[in-house]
Amino acid sequence: MKDIITLGIESSCDxxxxxxxxxxxxxxxxxINTQIEIHKQFGGxxxxxxxxxxxxxxxxxxxxxxxEANINFEDIDLVACxxxxxxxxxxxxxxxxxxxxxxxxxxxxxxxxxxEGHIAANYITFKELEPxxxxxxxxxxxxxxxxxxxxxxxxxxxxxxxDAIGEAYDKVARVIGLEYPGGPKIDKLAKExxxxxxxxxTYFDNLDFSFSGIKTAVLNLNHxxxxxxxxxxxxxxxxxxxxMLINNTTKAINEMKVNKIALAGGVSANSYIRERxxxxxxxxxxxxxxxxxxxxxxxxxMIASAGYYNFIAGNVSxxxxxxxxxxxxx
Ligand code: KG4
Ligand code: ZN
Numbered sequence: 001m002k003d004i005i006t007l008g009i010e011s012s013c014d015x016x017x018x019x020x021x022x023x024x025x026x027x028x029x030x031x032i033n034t035q036i037e038i039h040k041q042f043g044g045x046x047x048x049x050x051x052x053x054x055x056x057x058x059x060x061x062x063x064x065x066x067x068e069a070n071i072n073f074e075d076i077d078l079v080a081c082x083x084x085x086x087x088x089x090x091x092x093x094x095x096x097x098x099x100x101x102x103x104x105x106x107x108x109x110x111x112x113x114x115x116e117g118h119i120a121a122n123y124i125t126f127k128e129l130e131p132x133x134x135x136x137x138x139x140x141x142x143x144x145x146x147x148x149x150x151x152x153x154x155x156x157x158x159x160x161x162x163d164a165i166g167e168a169y170d171k172v173a174r175v176i177g178l179e180y181p182g183g184p185k186i187d188k189l190a191k192e193x194x195x196x197x198x199x200x201x202t203y204f205d206n207l208d209f210s211f212s213g214i215k216t217a218v219l220n221l222n223h224x225x226x227x228x229x230x231x232x233x234x235x236x237x238x239x240x241x242x243x244m245l246i247n248n249t250t251k252a253i254n255e256m257k258v259n260k261i262a263l264a265g266g267v268s269a270n271s272y273i274r275e276r277x278x279x280x281x282x283x284x285x286x287x288x289x290x291x292x293x294x295x296x297x298x299x300x301x302m303i304a305s306a307g308y309y310n311f312i313a314g315n316v317s318x319x320x321x322x323x324x325x326x327x328x329x330x
Pocket of ligand 1: 013138139140141142165166167169170181182183184187265266267268269270271296297298
């Protein structure tokens with residue numbers, strides 16, 4: 001069969017990324033132009049600035065990707081872009097650019113759900129991984145437990161009822177004086193601390209999550225005891241949030257009778273969470289997958305991969321494709 005080359009575009013938040021991926025799993029290039037340095041001074045992503053920066057960068061990042069993959073526009077078979085969920089102005093830049101490319105090159109356009117992209121990051125890291133499996137998507141915007149029936153078929157088993165886990169990490173980091181994005185800073189500082197502070201964990205009858213309770217508890221504690229050991233607080237926060245993830249995932253494993261679990265999303269870069277899931281895998285005798293670090297956070301290679309599998313399934317978008325900020329999965 002002829003190779004299929006996908007050009008993927010990701011612009012849903014603060015990363016302008018363009019990737020070229022062969023046959024859905026082989027990354028020829030994955031350029032990520034991050035705006036973190038710009039948004040850092042505001043303590044979080046400023047949507048207006050994000051869209052403006054995407055506009056400034058997208059053409060240059062695309063040129064760079066083609067150069068690095070050593071291909072021309074004519075070699076591209078598919079154009080895939082994130083069309084939601086995310087910041088509407090930021091998404092529109094990628095969608096508009098992808099539509100123009102698809103039209104000019106006369107190649108199919110594939111609109112990709114960002115969450116499906118995070119799941120697909122695992123296909124790039126693990127060439128042998130195939131559905132069905134269970135995926136825990138933990139990022140700045142999402143916390144979902146999903147049963148992956150097939151490449152484009154998903155069943156939502158549980159999701160957060162309030163804050164996404166990454167949102168809680170970033171907020172906790174900010175109040176204890178760590179820079180945006182706080183997740184990686186908490187990861188680092190926690191290694192110097194003890195899990196000796198009791199924090200509230202929230203559980204429901206079903207597989208939903210909630211992280212606003214623990215977030216508020218940490219904020220109040222830090223306010224009441226400004227001299228509290230920040231490393232201990234980070235370690236205890238990591239432990240409690242991971243306990244909640246492990247609890248629901250274990251329930252889902254029993255319910256769905258799966259023997260493969262994949263993690264995905266920015267928070268799956270967390271070293272403590274990775275370690276705890278590795279231990280869980282050993283205990284239960286099941287395989288645990290998590291994408292290589294660069295593919296955990298937002299990038300276009302995962303979008304190209306998900307775009308490829310949507311193309312194979314016949315899900316091609318038309319020129320009416322639009323940004324859908326609150327796009328759901330499943
Ligand atoms: O997947 P992502 O790049 O964007 C969304 O789709 O939301 O995830 C970004 C989130 C941020 O909240 C960031 O703090 C978190 O991932 N993150 C981490 C780590 N690396 C990134 N959280 C905990 N530990 C990390 N090592
Ligand atoms: Zn993401």
